[in-house]
Amino acid sequence: MTNWKIWTLRVLGIIALLLGLALTIGGVWLIALGGSWFYAIAGIAMMVIGFDVFRRRSLALWVAYGLLIVDLLWSFWEVGFDFWQLVPRIMVFLVFALVVSIVSPALRKKNGEKSFSAMFATVSSVVLAIAVIAVLANMPRPHALVTASGEKSPVVYSDAGKDSGNDWPAWGRNTKGNRYAQFDQINKSNVKDLKVAWTYHTGDLAVDGAEYQVTPLKVDDTVYLCTPLNKVIALDATTGTEKWRYDPKPQIFQSTKGWKRCRGVGYTDLTEQYRQASANHSVQTDDNGNSSNNSAALPSACLKRIVVTTIDARLFTLDAETGKLCEGFGDNGFVDLTVGLTKEPPTSDQGSYNITSAPLVADGVIVVGGRLNDNLTVGEPSGVVRGFDAITGKILWAWDAARGAKDSTPLPAGQTYAPETPNFWGTAAYDPKLHLVYFPTGNQTPDFWTGNRHPYSDEYNDSIVAVDIKTGKEVWHFRTANRDQFDYDVSSQPILYDLPRPDGSVVPVVIQLTKRGEIFVLDRRNGQPVYPVEQRAVATDAMPGMNVAPTQPFSALSVGTERLKESDMWGATIFDQLVCRIAFKSMRWEGEWTPLSDKKRTLIFPGYYGGMNWGGGAIDAATGTLIVNDIRMAQWGRFIKQDVAVKIGLKPTTEGEYSTQTGTPWGVERSMFVSPLGIPCFKPPFGSLTAIDLVTGKTKWQVPLGSIQDAPVHGFVPGVYIPVGMPTMGGPLVTGGGLTFFHGSLDYYIRAFDSDTGKELWRGRLPVGGQGAPMSYIGKDGKQYIVAVVGGATRTGTNKNRSDLVIAYSLPDNK
Structure with missing residues (x-):
């Protein structure tokens, strides 16, 4: 045999030895954590293959075949026929069997005799190559x-x-x-x-x-949209030609410097509201008690309006035809949404309160909530939800969790709504028959520490709230979490539907999607579950000072909420899959709602980005x-002392890998659960x-x-x-x-x-x-x-x- 062939076998043997050694060491580590034995066994088998290839022994091929067979049996036993679960489990051993099969004519028995014919090597290699190609061919299809x-x-x-x-x-x-x-x-x-x-x-x-x-919106023959900097643009719906644009020139604060969004605008035709308002103000009574209606003509501008919120917390309306500011709305065309809010605490970023989502406009009322900084500090402004008159911009009502169902009247000038209440930062829904507005709420910030929660925050966190559109008076609310410790704030717009039931009845329902992946279907008249909701016991071994709920609600409908287990760990190859299994077994994980610790990382699944966002x-x-x-x-989180975070160079942000949670005993470090290759570990x-x-x-x-x-x-x-x-x-x-x-x-x-x-x-x-x-x-x-x-x-x-x-x-x- 020529020298280059010998050296090729030796290189292959060394590669197999090293990879087998890595699998063996990692596999023993996994066994020590109570995990699968397969990786250690496979690692030993790979080292045997590598040693025999290096020595040109024929046993290498039989061990490679044996390892592949055991691997297939183990893989099907663990994950069945789940294609993407099988790929990292079988591809490495399949390729190794193919390579050893190709070089098998160069392998010898102990007595030096040739073990495998060229024909055998060719047939076996073709079979294995077809298997490899079959796996690769199935990757581009869903x-x-x-x-x-x-x-x-x-x-x-x-x-x-x-x-x-x-x-x-x-x-x-x-x-x-x-x-x-x-x-x-x-x-x-x-x-x-x-x-x-x-x-x-x-x-x-x-x-x-x-x-x-x-x-975007489309009304008549115009498309309306906004840019992340709140520029409002009107386009011809059939040609895309610009009709007009308006720039409110929002201030960019520290809080919104890296968080500029406008998810949509609202639209309203105020013809009926103007007629009603005009009639109410123009009814006169003569000396005999007879009334007469001398209603004024409808205004020539701003009868049809585009309603816009901004990232510097303003509300304004534009004439849908011309794009000009409706100056009779609010104060010179604008409503300042920070009125009635406490100032941001000194440790927070300026401009913490801002608006990113589309407003709801219905029955002459504009309904808005607001976004707040998460996790930087205690004392953030109120999460109050407010209704404004779509003609004048006058505040009609204000619902906040601190008052709940007791009172929704706007506070007098100079007074402020209670800080730290759960906020609503999405878009609400409206039932015109019941005259009810439905909006979801978030959590009291900081999200990951529950030791300072107000009773009303626990009552209204992650809830669906139904209020009267004219008064803001609460009719009912339903919690999708008993006490949220993971930023599971409910953010998606509720979906209203008249649901036919198997018994022939029709139930008006509100469908609320959640970051937890749970889908709550409730009777929108009273908030009672239409699909069953079960209170299940969850882990409660929390840090001293934390208050966690012993049970949490789970719906009969959900998506992607199956509890993660070791066999769900994934990787591009068997090697990073092993690393992920070790990481999984090293974490705290007792199922969803496992509380964070300062001792080691805790797995968070479903992750706080969703589920459904x-x-x-x-x-x-x-x-x-x-x-x-x-x-x-999946994500992981861990409590860390703020001074320790400074020493190791963690930079605080609301959305990044570290937040200070100033005013609480702990900062929180968190990230995606990924492998060293940067791909998800599940x-x-x-x-x-x-x-x-x-x-x-x-x-x-x-x-x-x-x-x-x-x-x-x-x-x-x-x-x-x-x-x-x-x-x-x-x-x-x-x-x-x-x-x-x-x-x-x-x-x-x-x-x-x-x-x-x-x-x-x-x-x-x-x-x-x-x-x-x-x-x-x-x-x-x-x-x-x-x-x-x-x-x-x-x-x-x-x-x-x-x-x-x-x-x-x-x-x-x-x-």
């Missing part, structure tokens, strides 16, 4: 978690969506927040033919902490099918799209959402389309054409799925990623349009791959 039966969902409401006509007049299309458009011009049979109809650039790039998360879900209002996208990212998908039949409660289908193609890991972009399912942002759009559209994945695509099966029917390449929610309307030309605002995927951490693009799709004229 692997459903729940496969659809193929049955088409029956229509429950044939007139669903028609109340909004050809428009999209509210952030969730209507005040019920269902994100459903009844249009069927674009459907399953022709969606593949979608083309770009028009594009528009706003001029505000999503850079330096700005993110495009906006869902602010983007919310959509419902096919015709069939009662709920469509939700979720995030499945099984895919890391984001999915799920369809749930709300009539039966059954999951119809569940598919991974998004590929690794454009997602950077340690600065490296894979560039290959492998749809494992990635963390999502934004929300879906459902149409009467049987389609679900989505573009908030980490790769640069907008997609259309079959709403009955979850099958991807169309995928359009984008210049950058997106993180809002698409919308749809019919233009004056009779065409159906799908519109998305694309500014870049969420939190890339750089100004690269960012945009300011508005893009509209339609079918070609001949389709």
Whole structure:
């Protein structure tokens, strides 16, 4: 045998020895932690293979085959036929068996005789190569978690969506927040033919902490949207030509320097409110007691208004036709939303209170909450929710957790609402029949320390609250967490739906998605669960001074909430999977709600980004099918003394890996649970799209959402389309054409799925990623349009791959 062949075998042998040694050492460590024995056994087998290859012994091939067989048996026993769970378990040993098979003609028996013929080596190598190719060939296709039966969902409401006509007049299309458009011009049979109809650039790039998360509105023939810096823009709905723009020039404070967002604007037609107001103020009585109505003419401007909130905590309205400020609103056109709030504590960032989400506008009332800094300090301003007159901007009511159901009247001038109350930072929903507004609440900040919680904060944290739209008087509230210690604030817009029940009755429900992945379906008249909610015991071994709840509510409906176990740990290879298993076994983990400690890291799953975040879900209002996208990212957290954090160089932020929680005994360090390679330490998908039949409660289908193609890991972009399912942002759009559209994945695509099966029917390449929610309307030309605002995927951490693009799709004229 030539020297280069000998040295090739020796190099292969050394590689196998070293990898086997690493597996053995790690495997013994895992055994010591009470974990699986397989890795240590596999490591020893690999060292035997390496030693025998180095010595050119034929035993290497038989050990490689034996290891592969044992590996397959063990893998199927642990994870069944879960493709992405099998890949890291089998690929290394499959490739090793292939390599040893290829070099097998060079291996010898103890007596030096040749062991394997060229024919044997060729056949075995071909078989193993086919197996490797089969695994690789299955990587570019999605692997459903729940496969659809193929049955088409029956229509429950044939007139669903028609109340909004050809428009999209509210952030969730209507005040019920269902994100459903009844249009069927674009459907399953022709969606593949979608083309770009028009594009528009706003001029505000999503850079330096700005993110495009906006869902536009469309009224008559105008599309309305806002930029992260609150510029409001009106476009022609059929051509994308700019009609007008308005810049409120918000102040940028320290708190909003890296957090600039405008998720949407509101719209209202005040014709009826003006007529009522005019009539109420112009009724006169003569000497005989007879009344006469001398109502004034309707105003020539600002009858139809765009309602806007800003990142410097202002509220204003614009004439929808001209874009001019409605100067009769508030004080010179603006309402200062910081009035009635306490000042930020000295340890907080200036501008802590700001608005990022679209306001609800209904029945002449504007309903707004506000965003606060999380985790920096105690003493943050109130989380008060307020209603304002849409004509005058006058405050009508103010609900805050400190007063709860007792009183919702606005405080007199000079008085302030109680600080530290749970806030509402999303978009509310409204039932015009019940005259009730529904909004979700967050948590008293700092989020991770519960030793200083007010009783009213515990009562209203992570809740759904129903109030009267005219008075703000609370009718009921429901907690989705008994005492939140993980920033599980409920942020998605509630979805209102009239739900047919198996017994033939119809229950008006509110559907609340949560970061925990729990889906609460409640009777929106009284807050009683329609799908069962169970109080389950959770871990309570908390730090001294912490107050944790002994039980937490769990719904009969949920997505991605299965309890993580050791066999769920994942990796690109068997080696980083082993590292993740060691990390998992080294953490505190007694299931969801395991309290944080200062001794070692505690696993947090579901993670505090979701589950379901602010983007919310959509419902096919015709069939009662709920469509939700979720995030499945485990995290870890640990308490740390503030002075220790300073010494080791941790920099405090509200959203980063360390927060001071000033005013409490502990800061909190936290991060994603990832491997040394920078990929998640738990099984895919890391984001999915799920369809749930709300009539039966059954999951119809569940598919991974998004590929690794454009997602950077340690600065490296894979560039290959492998749809494992990635963390999502934004929300879906459902149409009467049987389609679900989505573009908030980490790769640069907008997609259309079959709403009955979850099958991807169309995928359009984008210049950058997106993180809002698409919308749809019919233009004056009779065409159906799908519109998305694309500014870049969420939190890339750089100004690269960012945009300011508005893009509209339609079918070609001949389709």
